[in-house]
Amino acid sequence: MAQADRVETGRKVWAPWYTLHKVYAGLIDMYTLCGNEQALKIALGMARWARQRTDRLDEAQMQKMLGVEHGGINDALRNLYAVTGDPELLALARRFDHKAVLDPLAAHEDRLKGLHVNTQIPKVIGAARAYELTGESCFHDAATYFWNQVTAARCYAAGGTSNDEHWRTEPYRMASELGRESHETCCTYNMLRLTRHLFTWNPEARYADYYERALFNGILATQDPANGMMMYYVPMASGFYKTFMTPEDSFWCCTGTGMENHAKYGDSIYFHDESGLFVNLFIASELDWIERGIRIRQETSFPEEANTKLIVRTGRPAEFALKVRIPSWVAPGGKAVLNGKPLEAFSSPGSHLVLKRTWRDGDTLLIDLPMKLYLERLPDDADTAAILYGPLVLAGDLGSERLTADKVLGPMGPSGEAVAVPRLAGDRRQLDSWIKQVPGKILTFRTVGAGRPDDVTLVPFYKLFGCRYAIYWELRN
Numbered sequence: 001m002a003q004a005d006r007v008e009t010g011r012k013v014w015a016p017w018y019t020l021h022k023v024y025a026g027l028i029d030m031y032t033l034c035g036n037e038q039a040l041k042i043a044l045g046m047a048r049w050a051r052q053r054t055d056r057l058d059e060a061q062m063q064k065m066l067g068v069e070h071g072g073i074n075d076a077l078r079n080l081y082a083v084t085g086d087p088e089l090l091a092l093a094r095r096f097d098h099k100a101v102l103d104p105l106a107a108h109e110d111r112l113k114g115l116h117v118n119t120q121i122p123k124v125i126g127a128a129r130a131y132e133l134t135g136e137s138c139f140h141d142a143a144t145y146f147w148n149q150v151t152a153a154r155c156y157a158a159g160g161t162s163n164d165e166h167w168r169t170e171p172y173r174m175a176s177e178l179g180r181e182s183h184e185t186c187c188t189y190n191m192l193r194l195t196r197h198l199f200t201w202n203p204e205a206r207y208a209d210y211y212e213r214a215l216f217n218g219i220l221a222t223q224d225p226a227n228g229m230m231m232y233y234v235p236m237a238s239g240f241y242k243t244f245m246t247p248e249d250s251f252w253c254c255t256g257t258g259m260e261n262h263a264k265y266g267d268s269i270y271f272h273d274e275s276g277l278f279v280n281l282f283i284a285s286e287l288d289w290i291e292r293g294i295r296i297r298q299e300t301s302f303p304e305e306a307n308t309k310l311i312v313r314t315g316r317p318a319e320f321a322l323k324v325r326i327p328s329w330v331a332p333g334g335k336a337v338l339n340g341k342p343l344e345a346f347s348s349p350g351s352h353l354v355l356k357r358t359w360r361d362g363d364t365l366l367i368d369l370p371m372k373l374y375l376e377r378l379p380d381d382a383d384t385a386a387i388l389y390g391p392l393v394l395a396g397d398l399g400s401e402r403l404t405a406d407k408v409l410g411p412m413g414p415s416g417e418a419v420a421v422p423r424l425a426g427d428r429r430q431l432d433s434w435i436k437q438v439p440g441k442i443l444t445f446r447t448v449g450a451g452r453p454d455d456v457t458l459v460p461f462y463k464l465f466g467c468r469y470a471i472y473w474e475l476r477n
């Protein structure tokens, strides 16, 4: 209550509505996912309290208060409206739309420079939810423009965004933004949430391409498989290292979203519309499509092998379109094989392969998705680039010099100086002439005669733990 007083009157305070949003979101999930009526009752009581508090504020006071981080309170209140149909909740949610941020976005203006990143993304998710519930085009425009702009002009190769928690530059200015406290994990979490909304409005493969990139490189890479600990910042500056929370003494924002992150691997693999089923991600899984009485089993060890197998289980033959994403990164030679017979049709990279037919029990579709090496350059420095293989960002192992447990476990980001990072002087158009697979080691590469002064071993960023690394390389002699 005291915090709410402070934020309403412009006094110094942390972020009471941000915290409340998290509580709302948890309660609404408990109701919608688990049917817990008590959770809904509490959330509605909290919404009544929010309305009483904010009824006393005029529009100018309200907008001033929204200058303080408030998470996705506009999203949570809309989700409560979606559950109850109470128009007062929709009106209350609208009062929490921060116009200084959403209005320029709806007008396709990037005024993001200087803003705290993870404060803004949830506001846009709230706008996306507004469009879904009311159909108002300004919210659609704000959300789609924001997504396009952030993914194209403000994201790193690993799919995340932010440097020192902010967008500090004009768009497409990334060379100065390879920081040791960059790529806050909460920002990746929220971009993934926003991406799910946008894909459901317009099921284009590019949304799922981004989702895969951020999931494998910006999320999977942030949990240490040895102990389950998770990351806050993900350094994009070369020569630093990953740092992790401790079990009891570092409960960060990224710890909370981290708990959700690593439960997400199952939630955006499949989508459906009236005509069929989208397979967006290649993750071993089984889908129970209850409405149609169909099961899809996906067998794969992707990305360790560049293919997947989809097996249809259905009690009776069923006509539908199976729409498998053919990623933008796929190399020549991709193919689809149905029940042992290669199909003439494939699909261009960055689209869905649509197979509309009557599916029978046991039908099996194999999809080969060959990967290749490629560079992703900084938009404002063509001589600095990340190296990718398929959807995977490769990171160079730079050893474990001066890496002690107290540096790695506990801090939100790395400390001290970076170690020296080799420059890579290989032919930029012929990566496979100087980046070679290490025989017998899956997804492991080594530069050959290109490192200055030394060659380097490259592995997927999600497999690299316990050492210093580089994602971005200077491509100079």
Ligand SMILES: [Zn+2]
Pocket: 118, 184, 185, 186, 187, 232, 252, 253, 254, 255
């Ligand atoms: Zn965070």
